[in-house]
Amino acid sequence: MVKELAIRTSGLTKQFERHIAVNDVDLEIQIGEVYGLIGPNGAGKTTLIRMLAAAEEPTTGEIYINGDRLRRDKSNPTLKRRLGYLPDDYPLYEDLTVWDYLDYFARLYRLREPRRTQRLHEVLELIQLGNKRNSLISTLSRGMKQRLSLARTIIHEPILLLLDEPVSGLDPIARMQFREIIKALQEAGMTILISSHVLSDLAELCTSVGIMELGFLVESASLQQLYQRLSRQQIILSTLGDLDALLNAVKHYPCVDEWEKIAGTNSLRVNFSGTQEDCAELLRSLVTSGIPITDFHCTQEDLESIFLKLGHKQAS
Amino acid sequence: MMLNLIDKIGNWNPQLFREIKGRLKIFNIVITVGLSLLAQVAIFLYQLADYPGEKYTMSGAYCNLSKGYHERLNVLYQLVNQVQQKINLYSDKSSFDPVKLKVFKTQLANLQSEQTNINRNLYEKYCPPDQINISLWWQDHWKYIFLTLSVMFVFILLVAGTYLLINNLAQEERRGTLNFLRLTPQSEASILIGKILGVPIVIYLIVLTALPLHLLSGLSAKIAFSHILSFDIILVASCFFFYSYALLFSLISRWFSGFQPWLASGAVLIFLFTTLNLASYTSNIHNTFTWLRLLSPFEMMGYLFGNLLRSNEQSSLDKLQFFYLPLGKNLVSLVGLHLFNYGVGIYWVWQALQRRFRNPNTAIMSKHQSYFFVGCCQLIFWGFTLQYSNNYCSPYEFGKNCYYDLNHQIGENFVFLVLFNLALVFGLMIILSPHRQQIQDWSRYSYHEVSNHKLFWRSSWLNDAIWGEKSPSLIAIVINLLIIVAPLVVWVIFAPVLNFKHNSAIDWVNEIGRMKAILGIALFISMTMIYATIIQTMLLMKTPKRGILAIGSIGLFMFLPPAILGLLGISPTNYAPVWLFSTFPWVGIENSATITVFMSLLAEFIVLGLLNLNLNKQIKLAGESASKALLAGR
Numbered sequence: 018m019v020k021e022l023a024i025r026t027s028g029l030t031k032q033f034e035r036h037i038a039v040n041d042v043d044l045e046i047q048i049g050e051v052y053g054l055i056g057p058n059g060a061g062k063t064t065l066i067r068m069l070a071a072a073e074e075p076t077t078g079e080i081y082i083n084g085d086r087l088r089r090d091k092s093n094p095t096l097k098r099r100l101g102y103l104p105d106d107y108p109l110y111e112d113l114t115v116w117d118y119l120d121y122f123a124r125l126y127r128l129r130e131p132r133r134t135q136r137l138h139e140v141l142e143l144i145q146l147g148n149k150r151n152s153l154i155s156t157l158s159r160g161m162k163q164r165l166s167l168a169r170t171i172i173h174e175p176i177l178l179l180l181d182e183p184v185s186g187l188d189p190i191a192r193m194q195f196r197e198i199i200k201a202l203q204e205a206g207m208t209i210l211i212s213s214h215v216l217s218d219l220a221e222l223c224t225s226v227g228i229m230e231l232g233f234l235v236e237s238a239s240l241q242q243l244y245q246r247l248s249r250q251q252i253i254l255s256t257l258g259d260l261d262a263l264l265n266a267v268k269h270y271p272c273v274d275e276w277e278k279i280a281g282t283n284s285l286r287v288n289f290s291g292t293q294e295d296c297a298e299l300l301r302s303l304v305t306s307g308i309p310i311t312d313f314h315c316t317q318e319d320l321e322s323i324f325l326k327l328g329h330k331q332a333s
Numbered sequence: 334m335m336l337n338l339i340d341k342i343g344n345w346n347p348q349l350f351r352e353i354k355g356r357l358k359i360f361n362i363v364i365t366v367g368l369s370l371l372a373q374v375a376i377f378l379y380q381l382a383d384y385p386g387e388k389y390t391m392s393g394a395y396c397n398l399s400k401g402y403h404e405r406l407n408v409l410y411q412l413v414n415q416v417q418q419k420i421n422l423y424s425d426k427s428s429f430d431p432v433k434l435k436v437f438k439t440q441l442a443n444l445q446s447e448q449t450n451i452n453r454n455l456y457e458k459y460c461p462p463d464q465i466n467i468s469l470w471w472q473d474h475w476k477y478i479f480l481t482l483s484v485m486f487v488f489i490l491l492v493a494g495t496y497l498l499i500n501n502l503a504q505e506e507r508r509g510t511l512n513f514l515r516l517t518p519q520s521e522a523s524i525l526i527g528k529i530l531g532v533p534i535v536i537y538l539i540v541l542t543a544l545p546l547h548l549l550s551g552l553s554a555k556i557a558f559s560h561i562l563s564f565d566i567i568l569v570a571s572c573f574f575f576y577s578y579a580l581l582f583s584l585i586s587r588w589f590s591g592f593q594p595w596l597a598s599g600a601v602l603i604f605l606f607t608t609l610n611l612a613s614y615t616s617n618i619h620n621t622f623t624w625l626r627l628l629s630p631f632e633m634m635g636y637l638f639g640n641l642l643r644s645n646e647q648s649s650l651d652k653l654q655f656f657y658l659p660l661g662k663n664l665v666s667l668v669g670l671h672l673f674n675y676g677v678g679i680y681w682v683w684q685a686l687q688r689r690f691r692n693p694n695t696a697i698m699s700k701h702q703s704y705f706f707v708g709c710c711q712l713i714f715w716g717f718t719l720q721y722s723n724n725y726c727s728p729y730e731f732g733k734n735c736y737y738d739l740n741h742q743i744g745e746n747f748v749f750l751v752l753f754n755l756a757l758v759f760g761l762m763i764i765l766s767p768h769r770q771q772i773q774d775w776s777r778y779s780y781h782e783v784s785n786h787k788l789f790w791r792s793s794w795l796n797d798a799i800w801g802e803k804s805p806s807l808i809a810i811v812i813n814l815l816i817i818v819a820p821l822v823v824w825v826i827f828a829p830v831l832n833f834k835h836n837s838a839i840d841w842v843n844e845i846g847r848m849k850a851i852l853g854i855a856l857f858i859s860m861t862m863i864y865a866t867i868i869q870t871m872l873l874m875k876t877p878k879r880g881i882l883a884i885g886s887i888g889l890f891m892f893l894p895p896a897i898l899g900l901l902g903i904s905p906t907n908y909a910p911v912w913l914f915s916t917f918p919w920v921g922i923e924n925s926a927t928i929t930v931f932m933s934l935l936a937e938f939i940v941l942g943l944l945n946l947n948l949n950k951q952i953k954l955a956g957e958s959a960s961k962a963l964l965a966g967r
Contacts, residue, residue, distance in 0.1 A: 032770075032773065032774065032777070033770065034769070034770065034773070034875070070516060071515075071516065072512050072515070072516065074692060074694065076774045076777075076778060077774075077778045094518030095518075097516055097517065097518045098518050100516065102513075102516055104509065104512070106509060108508045108509045108510045109510070110351075110355065110510065112355040113351070113354060113355055117351075117354045117355075120343070121343075121347055121350060121351040121354070122513075122517070124343050124344065124347035124350060125347045125348075125514070125517040125518075125519050126517055126518065127518060129344070169513070
């Protein structure tokens with residue numbers, strides 16, 4: 018049986034004047050995935066997300082959320098209850114308190130008592146703003162406001178979250194907190210579409226990645242596939258002795274394709290195409306040849322390098 | 334209990350709940366209620382300053398003796414006059430009589446001294462306290478307090494309420510918070526009604542605090558409760574009407590940015606002042622213009638509390654008719670008609686609000702809706718035009734032998750009908766003509782899709798032009814124009830039959846000739862179509878200011894040439910053909926030959942055809958693919 022898709026678009030296009038912001042995009046996202054959307058500024062990520070959130074009307078093409086056609090002209094209350102959308106500028110009402118703000122949106126989404134209060138407490142705990150519940154929104158920090166916006170997005174327990182650049186402009190701690198929340202939401206079974214410039218954030222969170230460029234979705238695959246296809250295994254080697262001796266010993270080894278000295282350290286980075294056994298064999302041969310190895314560890318090429326390798330220019 | 338109530342409100346309408354939470358804070362409530370009470374005390378004290386005390390002059394309206402003295406004075410004036418005439422008579426040479434003269438002169442002196450005494454009593458002496466009619470004084474001053482409060486309610490509610498609503502919604506739209514509301518499963522009506530009830534809540538509080546005094550003063554002034562209630566109903570309806578339009582205005586006028594609330598509340602203020610004056614001084618309500626007057630609550634105020642607003646004249650609203658139905662005769666039917674007039678406006682503004690709130694890029698009215706809207710407008714215009722009154726008096730028997738003449742009634746209201754419909758068409762051109770982006774989408778995606786079905790091409794294309802959302806507006810404008818002119822054409826055709834009294838009411842139609850009159854209407858349609866084509870072409874421009882540019886230039890096209898012709902003294906009598914090409918072609922028709930009119934119509938059709946060819950080319954150009962444009966070097 019074919020697994021039902023959380024999002025499916027066909028021929029989705031948005032044109033502004035002569036400029037085609039989103040060009041014939043066929044996007045498919047499985048239920049339960051965290052899908053990362055990468056691309057430089059102006060690639061059409063925001064427009065695509067806005068169309069998926071019914072905040073923008075497609076010029077042409079169709080959107081299906083859990084198999085149901087999303088239309089903008091109809092009110093579509095059931096479909097809307099399944100969506101949570103967090104835009105990149107997350108405007109808030111400064112004259113309300115944190116509790117009143119969330120209470121207001123819970124009511125807009127027709128949550129009834131006693132579920133409403135319970136849900137409000139759950140969400141406040143998740144975003145760690147329980148102690149600020151009676152503070153005016155105008156007194157919150159940027160990171161707190163951002164988390165509050167996320168809380169507003171998930172208050173009605175949507176099954177699909179659309180997050181547009183959620184971590185941009187946040188400090189590292191706020192980012193970490195945010196990542197934890199997203200992980201918790203994913204565990205709760207939500208499908209999440211997240212666009213970001215910060216590739217390391219996506220690498221940790223996502224199960225699938227899509228790359229957009231000039232309005233086209235040029236790549237869309239699970240992270241696992243992407244790594245398998247494009248990421249090479251690398252070995253970092255450090256020695257107490259002569260680096261050149263280490264290099265000579267390594268470069269004749271059959272599975273070693275490329276090597277590079279890591280500037281400023283007595284270390285080498287080697288692209289290695291062999292298996293785990295080959296890797297163990299290399300270490301053994303180096304130790305037996307008497308080279309004083311202090312560090313030997315295998316890594317994978319990160320998302321950023323893969324992205325560059327695909328020939329795309331990373332904007333951040 | 335208060336919290337419980339707010340919670341219940343929140344379950345019913347979350348938007349109202351949000352506005353209450355944001356606005357009704359203790360400090361705000363205290364200040365508002367305090368200010369309202371202070372204002373009421375000030376009004377009350379201001380009236381109390383006139384309270385007749387020990388030093389109330391005898392001539393004052395509330396001194397019981399004053400009436401007797403005034404009556405005596407009137408008698409004395411007459412007597413003095415008579416005696417004076419007698420003195421003149423006997424002073425004359427022909428009938429000179431010194432004895433009688435002396436008697437009358439003594440009589441005159443006595444009368445004058447009595448006059449002086451009364452005047453001294455009236456203006457120099459104080460009214461004895463037991464002769465002051467305190468209850469009448471209170472009744473009148475309760476009336477003043479009631480009227481002051483009523484007028485203040487209207488101004489505060491409509492002007493300040495409009496300001497607050499537009500300010501709030503425009504701000505939400507600018508900051509992007511409105512998008513979140515659009516994405517919730519709440520209906521447009523629920524959110525916007527929440528706004529209407531919640532945003533001006535401080536103003537409601539001011540009015541509610543003053544409502545007990547309003548009711549008390551009204552009842553004390555012996556005003557019937559049904560009248561006070563009718564006024565309140567009309568006031569609530571007018572608030573809903575104006576607030577709904579305020580919401581629509583804030584949704585469609587983003588380009589005014591921070592100026593929106595000032596502009597709209599200023600316009601409401603001017604409208605209220607104008608209608609307050611009209612309600613006070615102009616009593617002719619047997620014309621098309623009345624629908625506009627009935628949008629202001631002052632008209633009803635003048636009718637209900639007539640003697641307050643007008644010093645000597647009674648409101649003529651009781652003679653008001655709608656399609657000859659004498660609805661003004663009865664309070665309930667008059668209130669019903671008033672509410673119907675508001676209701677039509679409210680119905681259409683909510684249609685527009687629902688469309689526009691859901692999708693800020695869409696036109697406020699679909700083509701489909703525009704036909705019904707124009708139909709409704711004609712219903713209202715003609716309903717108030719067709720009122721029965723003795724409007725036609727024979728020119729030979731001045732002021733006598735007056736009777737009702739339908740032709741005269743329509744002829745008199747022709748200017749109103751034309752002006753209102755011209756404004757309507759102008760508005761429709763702006764509302765219905767899609768902008769560049771939509772035309773581009775339509776031309777690139779829908780138009781080509783449609784063209785693929787060769788078999789159904791013609792009918793699909795026509796269907797799309799009549800009903801489609803993004804298709805150019807021209808066909809829809811033609812249909813609307815036909816709806817507008819249909820009653821006029823019917824009248825032009827039947828006017829001679831209706832002229833059974835053979836009077837001069839339709840002499841001007843006869844002079845023109847009916848064929849030419851119908852040709853004149855055709856000229857008007859073709860001219861309007863030229864304007865519509867120009868607007869549609871201008872809306873295809875690349876500049877983002879194309880909307881304002883199109884509106885501005887069409888405004889100039891429509892009204893500048895007639896104004897210049899008028900200023901230069903190019904009169905329709907001598908230069909009729911020039912006028913045939915203006916917005917008001919019928920001015921020149923009378924002095925042009927039928928063939929000239931026909932040729933002008935032909936010329937306009939040719940211009941219209943050429944403009945449409947150009948428009949069609951541009952639409953196709955807009956719709957072609959980017960690569961095609963690139964290859965062609967555009």
